[in-house]
Amino acid sequence: MIVTFLFFLFLLLENLLLPALVGPRSFLIVPLFVFAIVVYGNNTKLRLIQAIVFLIITEMFSASGFGDMILPFLIVIALYWWTNSFLDIKLTLRESGVLASFLGGAFFLSLLAFLFSYAFLFLQLSYSFLEAWQMVIILIKTSVYQIGGWALAFVIIFKYVVFQKK
Amino acid sequence: MKSLKLWSLFFIFLIVALLVFFIFLGSFRLGDYSASIKNIRVSFFSKINVFSSFLSKIERISKLTKENMFLKNENTKLLSLLASQDELQDQINFLRESLDLDIFSGHKFIDARIFNFQFTPEGHHFLINKGGESGIKIGDIIVVSTGILLGVVDNVDEGFSRASLITNSGSKITVKVLGKNTTGIARGFLNEGLRLDFISQNDQIVEGDTIITNGNDMFPPGLLIGKVSNIIFADDGDLFKKVILEPEFKKINLDRVLILTQ
Numbered sequence: 001m002i003v004t005f006l007f008f009l010f011l012l013l014e015n016l017l018l019p020a021l022v023g024p025r026s027f028l029i030v031p032l033f034v035f036a037i038v039v040y041g042n043n044t045k046l047r048l049i050q051a052i053v054f055l056i057i058t059e060m061f062s063a064s065g066f067g068d069m070i071l072p073f074l075i076v077i078a079l080y081w082w083t084n085s086f087l088d089i090k091l092t093l094r095e096s097g098v099l100a101s102f103l104g105g106a107f108f109l110s111l112l113a114f115l116f117s118y119a120f121l122f123l124q125l126s127y128s129f130l131e132a133w134q135m136v137i138i139l140i141k142t143s144v145y146q147i148g149g150w151a152l153a154f155v156i157i158f159k160y161v162v163f164q165k166k
Numbered sequence: 167m168k169s170l171k172l173w174s175l176f177f178i179f180l181i182v183a184l185l186v187f188f189i190f191l192g193s194f195r196l197g198d199y200s201a202s203i204k205n206i207r208v209s210f211f212s213k214i215n216v217f218s219s220f221l222s223k224i225e226r227i228s229k230l231t232k233e234n235m236f237l238k239n240e241n242t243k244l245l246s247l248l249a250s251q252d253e254l255q256d257q258i259n260f261l262r263e264s265l266d267l268d269i270f271s272g273h274k275f276i277d278a279r280i281f282n283f284q285f286t287p288e289g290h291h292f293l294i295n296k297g298g299e300s301g302i303k304i305g306d307i308i309v310v311s312t313g314i315l316l317g318v319v320d321n322v323d324e325g326f327s328r329a330s331l332i333t334n335s336g337s338k339i340t341v342k343v344l345g346k347n348t349t350g351i352a353r354g355f356l357n358e359g360l361r362l363d364f365i366s367q368n369d370q371i372v373e374g375d376t377i378i379t380n381g382n383d384m385f386p387p388g389l390l391i392g393k394v395s396n397i398i399f400a401d402d403g404d405l406f407k408k409v410i411l412e413p414e415f416k417k418i419n420l421d422r423v424l425i426l427t428q
Binding site for chain 2 (some may be wrong): 014015016019020023024025026027028029061062064065068069116117118120121123124134135136138139141142143146164
């Protein structure tokens, strides 16, 4: 329930409130949010379904084409799952100490967001690896701090508040 | 006999005096009595009056409530009229402002409003409240009434359209420096604004220069893009200067736009 409430809050924040208050800025709040619930949520499969539902709502809200966000998300999640099978990233992030958890979690969520961006651009730009790469580089150059900041905020929200271990 | 007469006179005087006394006394008592009755009546009537004024107050309150409701309705109607008049005035001013601009001559333009912003890895897209039914097509140019270029329509639906900002990483516009012969290509650079490509080390350009479209591509000439905010001179033998532009649309409130149909 709280996750759904937070999702709508951040959806409105990214698409209505922040553009109205600070003008157009790059944040990737919704993608970071859905990755955070999958990485920090207890029941990964359930959280994955929830994340897909959230992305469908986002696509409808922002008049994007169906699958524009879901497809790159699924590609990145598949990559994450495969990597997790031998690196155990999820467990490491959940069990690590405060500083490592903050920095590691923020770095990992930012990495997932940039991979998502690359997959998104690759699919949007008629499968052009090079053009997508150039655009991701622009995104990293211009908004790495904003995206890193939001990733850190989501680590704190999800690890220490919403999915806190009892 | 004489004493009898005196006594009789005294007696008559006494009777007259007593009569006078009693008459005065009587008249005083009558007056007092009538004053008392008057007081009682006043008090009684005042009590009745309080009651009647209370009743009349209730009646007046009821009338006032009705009047108040009527006035509130009237006020709402007037406010609604005022709002529609204000909106019309706003629209008239906006269109008047637009018509004065030479750059829009020969173009059909549609007035629309922005109602949503969305950020994707490509950059910002915004939704406008006019779509295919208003004659909008993909590739139509979006400007604000003062001639500032905002973006291009990239998706059209019934009732709304989606457009991308000129600062998006895929955006490219051929531009020139206002009042100079320097030309180049402005490329969207997300949060940083725009970057001006192909400006050689010898080209005349300084910070604060105004950049406009030169009309060599799909955009009509003379649309305002932004101002040069930073120039980085390369030391390593680079042929071109690195020029950063601050888009002009960041300085205005993005609400009402014009769509120049092709």
